[in-house]
Amino acid sequence: MGRAPCCEKLGLKKGPWTAEEDLILITYINQNGHGNWRALPKRAGLLRCGKSCRLRWMNYLRPDIKRGNFTxxxxxxxxxxxxxxxxxxxxxxxxxxxxxxxxxxxxxxxxxxxxxxxxxxxxxxxxxxxxxxxxxxxxxxxxxxxxxxxxxxxEISSLTTAAAGLDAYTVMDSLEMDESFWSEVFSGGDDSSATSDFSAGNSDSQLLQFSNTFGSGLSAEGDTDFWYNLFSRAEDLLDLPDF
DNA sequence: AATCAACTCAACCGCCCAGAG
DNA sequence: TCTCTGGGCGGTTGAGTTGAT
Known part of the structure; x- marks a missing residue:
């Protein structure tokens, strides 16, 4: 008997993750934990397979990942x-x-x-x-x-990724940021609004807030300034306690 | 400047295993 | 004991990037 697919394939997105999807996933996990991976995408409002979410988190978005060259x-x-x-x-x-x-x-x-x-x-x-x-x-x-x-x-080695937004996390991960940093990222310094129920429905405003916090916005054009601002901002947060 | 080959790495696929019922 | 489900693992792929010509 063949094994059932891990999730309903129809209508689910594949391929590279966008910065917005990353943001949704990170926000959801920071607020709720990953819990059941299979149920996570639905709850978080992502059109992704649970496995895909898990992989993205484990291999790329986890705050404790050290990126850059291998010594x-x-x-x-x-x-x-x-x-x-x-x-x-x-x-x-x-x-x-x-x-x-x-x-x-x-x-x-x-x-x-x-x-x-x-x-x-x-x-x-x-x-x-x-x-x-x-x-x-x-x-x-x-x-x-x-x-x-x-x-x-x-050294930041992977700024060549097509989806420029993804590399914010490369930069930030290399700085070994902790949860406090992520909280600040998602709240934009205003913890009264962004930590409320997060879903696909309000992800646009969250994303806007995210981009406003760090500079010029999450667009393919002119993102150098954006990521440089992000990097600079992250550097300011290095003194935060360990995660 | 254009083209091609080589390389990198994020993401997918399918299988296996463990735990629950 | 058996079946089902979810998590995790290793292999593979392919789009994007870089270097060579």
């Missing part, structure tokens, strides 16, 4: 753990705080496997991530996080 130490850890455990990415990810199984899997498949296969040492600064990070610094300007102990996690 040499992390890469060595992955290689070592892979020798011991094989392709058990979730187990490996559990040993690398802030890294997701998907991310580790990608790094392994794109970099480490080849490196092992070629049995050669990586050349410093020839690493594609480093190249792209410097690309970003050149195009947007120097943006550094002084309290980051690991150089690679202070």
């Amino acid at each position: 040499k130490q992390e890469e060595e850890t992955i290689i070592k753990l892979h020798q011991e455990l094989g392709n058990r990415w979730s187990v490996i990810a559990a040993r690398l705080p802030g890294r997701t199984d998907n991310e580790i899997k990608n790094v392994w498949n794109t970099h480490l496997k080849k490196r092992i296969h070629n049995n050669s040492q990586p050349k410093p600064e020839t690493h594609l991530h480093a190249i792209r990070s410097s690309h970003f610094r050149q195009s947007v300007g120097t943006v550094s996080v002084s309290n980051s102990s690991q150089h690679s996690s202070s």
Whole structure:
């Protein structure tokens, strides 16, 4: 007997997540927790499969995710753990705080496997991530996080994503923000309004509030200023207590 | 400047497992 | 014990990006 699909496929959206969808998902989870993933999209007002929501949250939106380049130490850890455990990415990810199984899997498949296969040492600064990070610094300007102990996690490597809105979270995650930051993001500094019942019905105003808080709005055009403002604002919040 | 190939990584798919009834 | 359901995992895909020519 075939297994029933995880959710009703008809009418559900697929493909890349928009900034608005991200916002809806984050807001809902921050307010209610994820609970039942299958029921979450309906309750949150998202036209997505529960699995898709879970994946998006786990791999990208969770505040404790560390984004940016893998350090040499992390890469060595992955290689070592892979020798011991094989392709058990979730187990490996559990040993690398802030890294997701998907991310580790990608790094392994794109970099480490080849490196092992070629049995050669990586050349410093020839690493594609480093190249792209410097690309970003050149195009947007120097943006550094002084309290980051690991150089690679202070570098923003993925500002090339088509859906520009997604990278707000890249920036913010790299700053290891806590729930207080998210609360501020969603409330726009006014905690009287935004934490009330959130659904697709009022997501537009929430999104507007979100964008007004940080600058020029969530549009594909002129988003550099927006994300720069967002980044700057996030930097101001680094002193918040740990999540 | 245009084209093509290589690369990256977010997202999807399908299977497996554990727990509930 | 069996069936069903939801969560989680690993493999794979494909759109977007970058570098080479």
